[in-house]
Amino acid sequence: MLSPNGRTVASERTDSTVSGISEVARRAGVSKSTASRALGSTGYVSDDTRERVARAAAELGYVPSTSAVSLATGRTKNIGVVMPYLNRWFFAEVLEGIQEALLEHGLDLTLYDANPGSEGRARIFDDYLARKRFDGLIAVGLEPDHRELERLVAIGRPIVSVVGSGETTTLVAIDEEDAARRATEHLLALGHERIAFLGGRPDQHWAQVDRRRLGGYTSAMEDAGLGAGIRHIHSDVTLPGGYAAAVNVLGDLRERPTAVVATCDEVAIGAIIAARRLGVQVPSALSVIGIDDHEYAEMFSLTTLKQDPRAQGRAAVDLVLAHLQDPHRPHSIVRQRATMVVRSSTAPLAPDRSAAVTDARA
Amino acid sequence: MLSPNGRTVASERTDSTVSGISEVARRAGVSKSTASRALGSTGYVSDDTRERVARAAAELGYVPSTSAVSLATGRTKNIGVVMPYLNRWFFAEVLEGIQEALLEHGLDLTLYDANPGSEGRARIFDDYLARKRFDGLIAVGLEPDHRELERLVAIGRPIVSVVGSGETTTLVAIDEEDAARRATEHLLALGHERIAFLGGRPDQHWAQVDRRRLGGYTSAMEDAGLGAGIRHIHSDVTLPGGYAAAVNVLGDLRERPTAVVATCDEVAIGAIIAARRLGVQVPSALSVIGIDDHEYAEMFSLTTLKQDPRAQGRAAVDLVLAHLQDPHRPHSIVRQRATMVVRSSTAPLAPDRSAAVTDARA
């Protein structure tokens, strides 16, 4: 019993071998090394042999073994992507942008879903990333804690963050604080004073970005002399979260704000849906502004600060590649500019304040 | 010029080498092979040596090189996942389910985003998948055409499909037709007769699933003797798509249906939002039922046939693993049952038909 079970694996190995470079070489009548040179674009090879080898390879349907190539070259031709969520608009878009860009460069993408709560997250940092199955890493909205960040840099591969803090790694992101400030200023310019901020709970994972956006809102309010009116309403950073939070806020007639800055479009849209349900007219009784320009933003006529997550993903790929090419390239921060898209979820403060506060329902 | 540029790669290779198994062996005072056996759980190794080797490995922070292991064993410990979209609820959920399950098995996941329209899709099938960087493949809602399917099987690795047709591969999915039939029957049982189906354009990619669901709706209608009332309204299979389609349908007062079967919850929710905007009360003037039990379903009180995409993802992983273990395992079809979740987007047909048709607005 407990035999060293050699044969099984050996046979599998054998039949999985389809055709190696040596067969290509034989068929082309050259040596392995010449064949390798001919297929790669490096080194001296006569046009004639190159041609012959190429034909032989094509005829045999030769595809180089990635593991062998990686072993020999030290490059995996693969980029790792770590993100905490997949089913949120922003993350999915960034991922698609990354994927697109990698595809153009002939690189593969292996995905690590490091959900904050899960115990899987620890395993990813401790075991999975340490395997270094990639040449470089892109961390999207990861917000790693101290220990995690340590692990990350210990990998010794280029890292680019999308969203988050860029002190230890190269970063691509919009200026969160600026975006929220501009959103708030838009409402201020429309005459609003009772402006609330709808955003994530401070203890939640999305915390860092949210905090920055909250900061932008806060300073805009203070600059307008409305420091006393600052109001931060906790909300899950999801559409239902925005809905639930807005239902609470709008239910209280006396304290109801006339305008809301949402931390992102999902929350903003949730708020709009809540307002409609409660019969609060948007924008006449309530102005709502978000950040993102979400897929659904147009459908809800949402005024928002548009960012382009796909482009951020693409930029991240370019940066990883740059670091790969020049290992001594210093960290950098690439800021993408959010642009205001004015639709009709925001409007000047209704002249008759009480009318706005009154329930519009019959 | 055009030097054989050897040194660059060589130096990179050298410094990337951190600590190999031979160093572990040396430190533990054993040979490479013994170290390998001790770390793997195979073969005869005394508990003492195993212990010593383990300690040495831990001290050196030894992590085996995936490429070397793959090369030697023929296994990549990696599963490929191909899907056409990432930013739709169903796909993201399946992906998370897959990821979770793979994590438990110590497997990596490389992602291929084969967007139907894109020219990248062809490259994925021709180049990327052919590289076989994975032991098995999971195709989610791929709906490959003939040529693509050919490529897929030519890879010679186990393939499991989630959603789609399961003739050539193992499949896990719900019974689409049955789900749509039950959704329709639910409305029929409530007394509705003017029931429309809101689904994808037949020329679109989601076509196969949509067609099956349409088929379920159709046969339920026919069985109820309402074959003449069958009405298929084309809609993009997205929330805004459902919204736009519903706006059209509901605009026509005379032809307005009293109930709608949506091909999925996103479309259903779009329809509900449209109805609300147009002042059509749900469910009193319009019943809406979907399929999915989307993240937002509860918030919209949507009655739906719940499926569990995460579980489907997990099941797909189990199946790939089973195929990996037994290469001669025959294809199979794993059907997951959709369960009806009744909320309040459906209600009995209002007794006064004209009242329902009248615009509820003041």
Place this chain on the structure above:
DNA sequence: CCCGTGTCGGGAACCGTTCCCACACACGGT
């Protein structure tokens, strides 16, 4: 006392590439 049998360990082959190096040859300049 000798010989299996059960444990343990080491040498070496192998996985499929890349790359370094040696070598062969043609060519033009001296």
Place this chain on the structure above:
DNA sequence: ACCGTGTGTGGGAACGGTTCCCGACACGGG
């Protein structure tokens, strides 16, 4: 005629593991 120099090619050693095969040793039974 001779020697670079520029091309083209082949041999073989890495790369970092796993696994096969064989030898060594201890132990107990015949």
